[in-house]
Amino acid sequence: MGQVQLRMKQDVATRWNSTYYMLQRVIEIKEPLVSTLALINPLLPALTPEEWDITKEVCDILKPFEEVTVEMSSESFVTGSKAILMARGLQRIVAHRQRNPSIHEPVKGMVNFLAADLEKRFGQVERVRVLAEATLLDPRFKKHAFVNEMNAEETVSRVVGAATHAATATLPSTEEEEEEEEEEGGTPVSPPSEPVPQFWADFEERPTTLRPGIQNPITEAMLEIKGFLAEPLIPRKADPLEWWRVRALVYHNVCTIMKTRLCIVATSVPSERVFSKTGQIITDRRNRLSPSKVRELVFLNANL
Numbered sequence: 001m002g003q004v005q006l007r008m009k010q011d012v013a014t015r016w017n018s019t020y021y022m023l024q025r026v027i028e029i030k031e032p033l034v035s036t037l038a039l040i041n042p043l044l045p046a047l048t049p050e051e052w053d054i055t056k057e058v059c060d061i062l063k064p065f066e067e068v069t070v071e072m073s074s075e076s077f078v079t080g081s082k083a084i085l086m087a088r089g090l091q092r093i094v095a096h097r098q099r100n101p102s103i104h105e106p107v108k109g110m111v112n113f114l115a116a117d118l119e120k121r122f123g124q125v126e127r128v129r130v131l132a133e134a135t136l137l138d139p140r141f142k143k144h145a146f147v148n149e150m151n152a153e154e155t156v157s158r159v160v161g162a163a164t165h166a167a168t169a170t171l172p173s174t175e176e177e178e179e180e181e182e183e184e185g186g187t188p189v190s191p192p193s194e195p196v197p198q199f200w201a202d203f204e205e206r207p208t209t210l211r212p213g214i215q216n217p218i219t220e221a222m223l224e225i226k227g228f229l230a231e232p233l234i235p236r237k238a239d240p241l242e243w244w245r246v247r248a249l250v251y252h253n254v255c256t257i258m259k260t261r262l263c264i265v266a267t268s269v270p271s272e273r274v275f276s277k278t279g280q281i282i283t284d285r286r287n288r289l290s291p292s293k294v295r296e297l298v299f300l301n302a303n304l
Helices: 016-028 030-040 049-072 080-099 105-122 129-136 149-170 174-183 198-204 217-230 240-246 252-258 269-281 291-303
Strands: none
Touching: 016 030, 016 049, 049 080, 049 105, 080 105, 080 129, 129 149, 149 217, 149 252, 217 252, 269 291
């Protein structure tokens, strides 16, 4: 028929997106599939035009969910800060489908079920602390990812508190300074002062309060957060960790908090990949491999 030869795909019970791939492949090879089944087994019931339309609409609805699944399953870049945006994006897509309903009742039911389940699972996703703080500290999103302004302000307050604690932890205590002085043999003797040139006299006479010194940890943290939020957003495909690496000295306290917030969401994908690789290693022709040898082969396969 002048088409690229494609094989059928079978779904796997433990992976929902395999069902999407199966349906997508059926649509891609619709004409060859219908023709082949008519020749092999004419008595086999065929899908009606309405059922083909339903299958096509179902694939269109599931496509954004598959894209989010692939994006969140990545292990090579930060994904935690994307969770809120992706959840809200899926909710908007499903809401659009509800406002423009399908003519097919099964599709309507599926859309309504997805909308209810998304609200149940992600209705309060902005209040999940780890995800909210990761989103705020991502220079690609910051407060712009939040729909609820109150949730955004609460997240800012928590990050300021954590940055204040980080700033306080870096300040030397008075007791430590006194112990250091005692170990050195009493009060340190300051070096003899040198004569000050006359052209520096005006500057030296200014009150010491006007000169930079150690700030209050709360003030320091608030200034860092304010400066960070005032920075322009970087492109969505840019690397947030590289941005923070460049500005680590500018926002050093907030950067300390960022290192514990910008994370990769844990998924079952890595373990499933290991099981799949193990199934490819242990075959009928290699069924006498010892458990230790299998572990070594799986380790090498996953790490080389």
